[in-house]
Amino acid sequence: MAVVRYIAGRLAFLIPQIIGIVLVSFLLIKAVPGDPATLMLGPMATPQTIAELRAQLGLDKPLPVQFLIYVDKLAHGNLGTSWQTTRPVLDDLRVRFPATLELVTYGMLLALVIGIPLGVASALGKRGPLAKLGGFYGLVAGALPDFWLALILIYIFYSLLGWVASPIGRIDVTVTTPHMITGFYTVDSLLTGNWEAFRSSVHHLILPVLTLGLVNAGPILKMTQATMERTLEADFSLYGRLCGLPEKLVIRRAFRNALPSVITIVSVLYGFLIGGAVLIEIVFSWGGAGQYAVQGVLNSDFNPVLGFVIFSALFSLVVYLIVDLIYLAIDPRIRR
């Protein structure tokens, strides 16, 4: 019951949080120089037509009024229209956000699969070869730019070996995209039994996911290792050994005590990558949300940018809520 109240309390804060985020990003994007009307009409436009379009778009009104108009539309589920795609931002994001989410989710999963075992192994064999490998890996993963690694991987696995599909888009152009249910091509194609689409989307995911996974396993590895080293040396672990508990049990308990820190870094990375994977999206022409937002910023296309900010803010807030619930389940000390 307390948990339900806790969730309700957190959700009640969601709306003011969103309004605050929208306000800040609205002001920031308005502070960026650039006039959408000028860009939309091109170099041949007369000042008069520009002024007319500005009036039509509501850009001539004072900033607070513009903000209230935006919030009013937002309250009705209208995120406005992108002048670049000429489609409602909501429709664009419905396709593009899952595209990014799919990429980032698989990337995070791979990062976990690499980072946690290597981190635990490094913590266990402090001066052993695995610890050295872990230390070296952490250093390299921190030093390599992800887009550069992506290009190297493309060169090796596509150009030289030809093992994967061409690094353009989420699926082969010749394959029909699966009917949209979740927006994850891999999931939707499985749900609709579209094997061809499944195969193709997996092929397209391999390299970008590999890039994200390899780069982001670094911080996860470091965090797992550092925390595990601490919990393995903690008094309760030493006392467990003194009580003759098997080493396996001591390690398992130490890992459990290390989990909160690992989950923290994962949640931070996950939220960050929604926008932070944009270079990968560009390299692989992914057509994701990050790319969409960057195009918006470059072309003074405000609505996609604000829409992206709202979407990723909501996503982050949900991730943090889930993380807090996990903490609550793991650590009794915060239940008070």
Added chain:
Amino acid sequence: MTEAMPGEPRSLVTRASIRQGNPGSVGRASAASEGPAVIEVRDLEVAYYVYGAEPTRALRNVSVRLRPGEILGLVGESGAGKTTLARAIMRVVPPPGRIERGEIFFMGTDLGAMGDAELGRLRGRDLAMIVANPRGELNPLLRIGPQIATIAEVHLGVSRKRGLEMALDMLRAVAIPDPERRLRAYPHELSGGMAQRIVIAMALICSPRFVISDDATSGLDVTVQAQVLDLLRKLVREQNTSMLYITRDIGVAANFCDRVDIIYKGEIVEDAPTEAFFSGPAHPYGNLLFAAFSHDAELRRRWMGSAPSPEGDAAEAPCLYADRCVKRQARCLAEHPALRERAAGRLVRCHFPVER
């Protein structure tokens, strides 16, 4: 209490086999006519290796012997080697420490000859340890019940359900109020005194032959400490467990122990039955400790001064206490004293033991 302990038949079998395991050394150990030793430490040397420096000798030639049911107080200041001895007996000397020399026998069996798996089976079951800072020793994420029960499950092979029942019995034995509810509590919900009792329950759940209490009660309020000590003594007597009680507080040792060993710079300097020791320590350092806890102004004046100015240079191996000893003489700087028997059952490491 004793007959209520489940798993007892099984551990008795093991104990019998341990007793028969190495009859030769038992025979040798019991030559002193006091019955077989539960723990016998012989000529133990432990050193800490620090890179680029001479290794620090934490224990020098330490021999300690505990009869069944005996409570031996080990008293000394911080850094004297008390905890190192405790860890060495449990064979968990933390790196960079190393056991250089000496043997440790448990019920006549050489612990040094045992493998890790075998030692792991002994630790927590027959060799238990009660530590200070009890809240740090408990896993903050696990409930009390399972933490205690796991030890019984691991060592006695009982089920989780039986383990929890035994844990409940132990909580009652250590006089924790409302024990059913405490089983489901987390460590942070307990007071320091309560957490200390939990650690005692964990240490004693398998009815060990031998318990080390490493400065375990010094963090408690004086009244709580007295309660916990009474409880500890009662449990130890009921189970006929031997105990090495490590403390800096000589007053507690006086009330609690059967025999007292004074340790200074890694050396045992005095070994005496409690009553004999407190009617008059023989070693100057024992007298200093005694005086420090006493209200007798005359006694304090006599023992708490500084050492007289040097009479010649220190030889290669002087008495380790010489630089602090108020009774120092020329011989103390020249020659390291041996641990000698001064009266029946009283050993002292001093050229000029205090006569009374």
